[in-house]
Each structure stands twice: as C-alpha cells, then as structure tokens.
Amino acid sequence: MLICYTMGIAEALRNVREEINDAAVKSRRVPEEIKLVAVSKAANPGMIAEAVRAGALIFGESRVQEAEKKVKSEELRVKSEKIEWHLIGHLQKNKVKHAVQLFDLIHSVDSAGLAEEVNRQAEKINKIQRILVEVKLSEEASKHGVAEKGLTALLVQIAGMDNLKPEGLMTIPPYFDDPEKTRLYFRRLRQLQDNLNALHITHYAFRELSMGMSNDFRVAIEEGSTMVRIGTAIFGERK
Numbered sequence: 001m002l003i004c005y006t007m008g009i010a011e012a013l014r015n016v017r018e019e020i021n022d023a024a025v026k027s028r029r030v031p032e033e034i035k036l037v038a039v040s041k042a043a044n045p046g047m048i049a050e051a052v053r054a055g056a057l058i059f060g061e062s063r064v065q066e067a068e069k070k071v072k073s074e075e076l077r078v079k080s081e082k083i084e085w086h087l088i089g090h091l092q093k094n095k096v097k098h099a100v101q102l103f104d105l106i107h108s109v110d111s112a113g114l115a116e117e118v119n120r121q122a123e124k125i126n127k128i129q130r131i132l133v134e135v136k137l138s139e140e141a142s143k144h145g146v147a148e149k150g151l152t153a154l155l156v157q158i159a160g161m162d163n164l165k166p167e168g169l170m171t172i173p174p175y176f177d178d179p180e181k182t183r184l185y186f187r188r189l190r191q192l193q194d195n196l197n198a199l200h201i202t203h204y205a206f207r208e209l210s211m212g213m214s215n216d217f218r219v220a221i222e223e224g225s226t227m228v229r230i231g232t233a234i235f236g237e238r239k
C-alpha cells in the first residue's frame with residue numbers, strides 16, 4: 001500500500017477499516033470478528049487521542065515504559081476507560097509487574113518462565129491476565145517466540161496457571177515486500193491453533209490469531225487472522 005503522509009489519522013483509519021472489510025468479505029468472513037489493533041509505538045498521546053476520536057478502541061505498544069507514559073498522559077485520561085492496551089513487543093521478566101498493571105492483553109508470552117512470572121504478578125493484583133502465545137515460525141535470530149515443537153507443552157503448562165487466560169496465538173513472519181510470501185506463515189499459525197484446539201487443553205477453544213501488519217494484513221485476514229496489528233498505515237512512519 002502507498003502511504004500518503006498528508007493523510008490525517010482519521011482518514012487513514014477509515015481506509016484501513018475499509019480494507020479490513022474488503023479482505024473479510026473476499027474470504028467470506030464476518031468483518032466484526034477481526035479486531036484492529038492500532039499500533040501506536042510511533043504515535044504521541046495527541047495522535048492516539050485523535051485515533052480515539054476517530055473510533056479506534058485497541059492500541060498496541062511494544063515497550064512497557066513508553067506505553068506507561070502514554071496511558072497516564074493528560075490527553076488520554078478522560079478517554080482511556082473504554083480503550084484496551086495491548087503489549088505486542090517482547091516482554092522482559094523485570095518488566096512483567098508493570099506490564100500486568102497496564103495491559104489488557106499481552107501478545108508476546110513465549111516461555112514457561114515468562115508465563116510463570118506473568119501469572120505470579122497477576123495473582124498479586126487479583127487479575128486474570130489475558131495472553132497470547134507468540135510462535136516463531138522462521139529461523140531468524142532476531143525474532144522471539146516459542147518454536148513449533150515446544151508449543152503444545154507450553155500451552156499445557158500455561159493451562160495450569162490460574163491467573164492466565166490464553167486466548168490464542170501470535171506470530172511475526174519475516175518481512176517480504178511481496179505480502180503473498182507471508183501467506184504460508186499465517187496458514188501455519190492457523191493450523192497450529194486448529195491442532196491445539198483438537199487437543200482440548202482448556203475447556204474453551206483458543207480463538208485469537210494475532211497476525212498481519214500494515215504490509216500484509218489482507219493476506220493475514222484471508223488466512224484467518226482475528227487481530228491485525230497496524231501501525232504505519234494509520235500513524236505513518238516511525239520517526
């Protein structure tokens with residue numbers, strides 16, 4: 001997609017929503033089952049407030065401390081009641097306490113040790129923390145996530161932790177200019193989720209598939225995404 005930098009946030013959001021709808025209809029899905037996570041890591045509180053006014057309800061941040069400043073900022077105080085904040089970036093153990101206080105959903109749980117710490121901190125504040133498990137489907141050293149072969153064991157462990165609610169899976173495929181090349185990664189994540197659901201690890205099914213970014217969300221939706229994480233197409237390039 002070409003990004004027009006003179007486009008306002010409201011207009012960019014409208015365009016993204018339209019494209020989500022089109023991709024859903026094209027793949028015979030209900031647009032309402034696809035949530036838009038507006039990735040605000042490059043946005044300041046004023047920009048986030050503008051997106052809120054344009055109807056955005058879920059914001060994704062990749063760093064705990066940056067998110068904390070924004071969540072507590074003046075600009076967002078009044079509005080923040082109905083807003084959901086999601087952590088989409090890698091989580092370090094020493095940041096878990098703050099993350100659990102701040103975020104409605106953590107997309108990036110990828111080890112038993114991290115899950116245990118999230119569970120422990122959630123228990124302390126009497127919270128059931130919604131989480132997704134991040135899966136690493138490529139060999140890139142820079143990526144986080146549990147490898148496919150460790151996924152089932154990790155979810156079995158997580159299912160035994162009382163203050164966690166695992167809702168599904170998340171992945172970040174390698175970047176390709178041609179979004180078609182990401183299709184197999186998205187399809188694989190969907191298969192892994194279907195396989196997990198067939199094992200009935202929890203009494204409910206894992207429903208969420210957090211996959212798709214500005215460049216490839218249409219393909220992700222065609223492959224079953226329920227949460228697209230979109231930054232650049234809404235807020236512009238990170239400065």
Ligand SMILES: *Cc1c(COP(=O)(O)O)cnc(C)c1O
Nearest residue numbers: 039062088213214229230231232
């Ligand atoms: C930054 C980021 C996004 C958004 O990427 P865009 O290409 O700007 O849409 C999505 N997911 C994660 C994990 C990110 O770090």
